[in-house]
Amino acid sequence: MKFSFTDEQTMFKDGLDRFLEKNCSISARRQMIESKEASSEHLWTGLASLGVLGVPMSESSGGFGGAGVEAMIVMQQLGKHLVLEPYIPSVILAGGLVDLCGTDFQKKVLIPELVAGEGKLAFAHTEQLNDEGDTPLSTTAIQSGNKWVLNGEKKLILGGAATDRFIISAKTQESGQDGGVTLFIAESLDESITGKAYPLIDGSRVLDIQLNDLELGPESVLGTIGKGQGFIDCVYDRATAAVCAEALGVMEVVHEMTMDYLRTRRQFGSALSQFQVLQHRAVDMFINIEEVRSLVMNAAAKGWSDDPKERIRSVSAAKALTNRASRHVAQEAIQLHGGMGMTQELPLADYVRRLLSIDLMFGGERFQRQRFANADTQKVDGAAFVSPKKRWKQI
Amino acid sequence: MFDVHQILYGARAGSPLNVSLLALIYSTVECIQDMDINFTKEETLFSEEVRDFVSHQLPGDVSRKVLEHKRLTKDDVHRWHVALYKKGWIAPNWPESYGGRGWSAVQQHIFDVESSALGAPRLSPFGLGMIGPVLMAYGTEAQKSEYLPKILSGENWWCQGYSEPGSGSDLASLNTRAERKGDTYIVNGQKTWTTHAQWADKIFCLVRTSTGARRQEGISMLLCDMNTPGIEVRPIITLDGEHEVNEVWLQDVEIPVENLVGEEDKGWAIGKFLLSHERTAIAGVGVSRRELVYLKHLASVHQYRGKPATDDPVFMDRVAELEIDLLALEMTVLRVASGEASGGEPGPEASILKIRGTEIQQRLTELQLEVVGQSALPHLPMAWGDNWMGQTPGALHAAPLAARYLNTRKTSIYGGTNEIQRNIIAQRVLGL
Numbered sequence: 050m051k052f053s054f055t056d057e058q059t060m061f062k063d064g065l066d067r068f069l070e071k072n073c074s075i076s077a078r079r080q081m082i083e084s085k086e087a088s089s090e091h092l093w094t095g096l097a098s099l100g101v102l103g104v105p106m107s108e109s110s111g112g113f114g115g116a117g118v119e120a121m122i123v124m125q126q127l128g129k130h131l132v133l134e135p136y137i138p139s140v141i142l143a144g145g146l147v148d149l150c151g152t153d154f155q156k157k158v159l160i161p162e163l164v165a166g167e168g169k170l171a172f173a174h175t176e177q178l179n180d181e182g183d184t185p186l187s188t189t190a191i192q193s194g195n196k197w198v199l200n201g202e203k204k205l206i207l208g209g210a211a212t213d214r215f216i217i218s219a220k221t222q223e224s225g226q227d228g229g230v231t232l233f234i235a236e237s238l239d240e241s242i243t244g245k246a247y248p249l250i251d252g253s254r255v256l257d258i259q260l261n262d263l264e265l266g267p268e269s270v271l272g273t274i275g276k277g278q279g280f281i282d283c284v285y286d287r288a289t290a291a292v293c294a295e296a297l298g299v300m301e302v303v304h305e306m307t308m309d310y311l312r313t314r315r316q317f318g319s320a321l322s323q324f325q326v327l328q329h330r331a332v333d334m335f336i337n338i339e340e341v342r343s344l345v346m347n348a349a350a351k352g353w354s355d356d357p358k359e360r361i362r363s364v365s366a367a368k369a370l371t372n373r374a375s376r377h378v379a380q381e382a383i384q385l386h387g388g389m390g391m392t393q394e395l396p397l398a399d400y401v402r403r404l405l406s407i408d409l410m411f412g413g414e415r416f417q418r419q420r421f422a423n424a425d426t427q428k429v430d431g432a433a434f435v436s437p438k439k440r441w442k443q444i
Numbered sequence: 445m446f447d448v449h450q451i452l453y454g455a456r457a458g459s460p461l462n463v464s465l466l467a468l469i470y471s472t473v474e475c476i477q478d479m480d481i482n483f484t485k486e487e488t489l490f491s492e493e494v495r496d497f498v499s500h501q502l503p504g505d506v507s508r509k510v511l512e513h514k515r516l517t518k519d520d521v522h523r524w525h526v527a528l529y530k531k532g533w534i535a536p537n538w539p540e541s542y543g544g545r546g547w548s549a550v551q552q553h554i555f556d557v558e559s560s561a562l563g564a565p566r567l568s569p570f571g572l573g574m575i576g577p578v579l580m581a582y583g584t585e586a587q588k589s590e591y592l593p594k595i596l597s598g599e600n601w602w603c604q605g606y607s608e609p610g611s612g613s614d615l616a617s618l619n620t621r622a623e624r625k626g627d628t629y630i631v632n633g634q635k636t637w638t639t640h641a642q643w644a645d646k647i648f649c650l651v652r653t654s655t656g657a658r659r660q661e662g663i664s665m666l667l668c669d670m671n672t673p674g675i676e677v678r679p680i681i682t683l684d685g686e687h688e689v690n691e692v693w694l695q696d697v698e699i700p701v702e703n704l705v706g707e708e709d710k711g712w713a714i715g716k717f718l719l720s721h722e723r724t725a726i727a728g729v730g731v732s733r734r735e736l737v738y739l740k741h742l743a744s745v746h747q748y749r750g751k752p753a754t755d756d757p758v759f760m761d762r763v764a765e766l767e768i769d770l771l772a773l774e775m776t777v778l779r780v781a782s783g784e785a786s787g788g789e790p791g792p793e794a795s796i797l798k799i800r801g802t803e804i805q806q807r808l809t810e811l812q813l814e815v816v817g818q819s820a821l822p823h824l825p826m827a828w829g830d831n832w833m834g835q836t837p838g839a840l841h842a843a844p845l846a847a848r849y850l851n852t853r854k855t856s857i858y859g860g861t862n863e864i865q866r867n868i869i870a871q872r873v874l875g876l
Contacts, residue, residue: 316614
């Protein structure tokens with residue numbers, strides 16, 4: 050086993066860190082949130098020029114052929130610098146879907162554009178905020194002649210406010226029968242799509258949309274008709290692993306801020322860091338973060354697997370622990386900062402709010418623990434994206 | 445205004461109920477069961493009296509805001525204050541000679557639980573619970589007759605000038621200076637974390653009047669009008685985006701000598717006397733019981749993955765764990781409070797109430813957040829302000845829960861951090 054990065058990966062990580070150090074700041078982030086822009090073209094194209102946007106795309110699609118570990122490296126840095134850019138929705142979720150099941154033509158159009166920072170994607174999938182994507186979709190796609198007509202509502206589209214195109218999931222019917230889930234590509238400018246953007250607790254902006262007789266041609270179908278669900282599960286697991294890595298980056302900063310505060314703040318004639326009870330609290334935060342690091346690595350290695358059981362166990366374990374640990378780390382950071390920890394003024398506030406957001410998205414602790422437990426006993430349908438193997442006849 | 449019986453009747457008739465009304469009914473039913481077990485006949489009658497009064501006199505819009513976790517204005521709290529004042533219940537724990545009722549500890553507890561359950565807002569503690577008792581113990585006759593009636597009537601809203609940027613847990617290191625010139629103190633310095641200073645008419649301040657051998661010596665308590673020239677209030681926005689606390693800057697503020705409380709340089713003991721009063725009230729049992737009812741209500745109505753959280757034994761186990769801890773807190777409050785009634789000052793045991801009370805308040809917001817999950821992600825602060833008629837992307841009841849979770853983190857920091865409370869118990873109770 051090996052838990053270290055290759056030289057190439059380390060160089061990539063350091064380069065990204067330097068770029069973000071130079072181009073990100075809490076004040077700029079706050080301005081973006083205030084101006085409702087929640088993303089910066091400058092930052093996005095900068096990430097593109099570093100090759101970051103193509104990292105997890107297969108080389109055949111025009112990416113750099115990375116996978117979970119490379120995504121982890123990226124996300125940890127984006128977390129460290131609290132980047133608002135829609136990396137997960139655009140690259141991991143929607144980009145991942147195009148990479149996994151697009152036609153050569155679709156990949157040729159969409160991936161190089163995405164990788165170059167010239168075309169953002171977002172995945173319009175969620176319909177209800179009170180499930181984990183396990184209620185059958187209500188959005189329908191009905192075939193009418195050569196066209197598909199989509200109707201329905203999609204909610205909480207991450208990165209939706211800044212996207213150029215949507216990947217939309219819809220229920221397709223074949224001769225009145227349930228024909229499964231199909232993915233479609235649609236332009237965000239299409240007039241049949243109306244919507245409202247709003248902020249999340251971390252300041253990022255998401256979108257709710259309505260599809261009003263959205264007409265799409267056959268070239269807009271992404272992947273095989275009715276076979277989308279397996280791919281959706283797959284990219285959601287990748288995104289969940291990615292968001293855990295982001296949380297790790299956020300938590301490391303939060304811990305460092307807390308350590309700095311303990312070292313500088315003086316009460317009762319000495320630095321807070323001299324009080325043993327506070328030292329132990331800082332240690333417990335540290336232990337939490339190291340545990341998360343271990344499971345983030347595990348999910349980075351196995352979360353992109355073709356084997357759904359392995360994927361689910363590694364990803365759900367990472368998210369369940371990340372949720373618990375990030376809550377603990379955030380609460381302790383606030384507490385050890387005293388009154389200052391309650392202010393919006395300190396950058397800590399932005400980091401804490403991002404951790405809360407991550408806690409609430411991509412499945413809560415309860416859901417992830419149940420999913421982890423059930424992975425052993427439940428049949429998991431991952432057939433759609435398992436690489437075909439020859440089945441030999443048995444004697 | 446609304447009437448409990450009418451609501452219960454309405455419920456039986458099968459009319460649609462909103463969240464707050466359901467919470468109200470649940471709490472009512474729960475309390476009746478409790479009283480049969482725990483309370484004497486007189487106390488049972490007393491709770492009925494409280495319920496009857498609150499359900500008729502608590503403004504309905506205020507109650508709804510409280511039960512639905514919306515933002516309260518000064519006027520919302522003031523209207524409830526005035527209703528209690530008119531009834532003569534505004535300061536039930538004050539001695540009758542000062543306009544109080546001399547209620548027993550159990551009566552105060554009953555009032556706390558019953559009024560909170562019906563959505564009564566928390567009254568500002570700075571006058572009624574802090575400077576009021578201080579003036580009764582240490583104030584001059586002139587101070588008592590000037591300030592106490594206005595605390596009772598609600599004419600004066602007080603705020604607390606204790607913490608400073610460099611003096612939080614280590615309050616005795618405070619640096620705001622008061623120099624005496626003739627009949628006036630000239631005060632310079634900065635106070636911080638001043639809750640609702642933007643609403644306050646008066647402030648009580650701990651200031652340094654001399655530098656003695658011990659830091660605790662040389663501290664004095666002064667009373668000051670917030671309109672005095674040289675006072676500037678600057679908002680501090682908390683991490684949930686709300687404005688509750690402030691910095692209060694004092695530059696050459698002239699305070700007449702007659703506004704000194706007790707003796708000059710002897711303010712530390714007074715300041716501590718005040719804080720010990722803060723700790724008993726801070727347990728917040730009534731509010732936590734209401735929020736527990738609300739948690740169970742949310743768990744029963746909020747569908748998550750096709751079923752309510754009440755169907756999830758793992759989750760309900762944690763609710764039960766919390767409820768047991770709350771019951772233990774409640775009984776401890778009654779024990780400490782009855783000791784207080786017979787023997788005067790709350791002892792350092794009150795720190796237990798502060799620690800456990802605030803932990804329970806925080807766990808409640810966490811579990812409420814867990815019930816609704818990602819429905820709490822959208823951050824639309826206007827949705828918990830006045831006059832919101834719009835829709836929220838998730839369920840409306842989920843909208844304020846993330847901000848409330850963040851806001852409630854303050855409880856283990858204010859009023860003496862929970863670390864300081866543990867020090868108090870270690871040193872003064874355990875003798876370590």
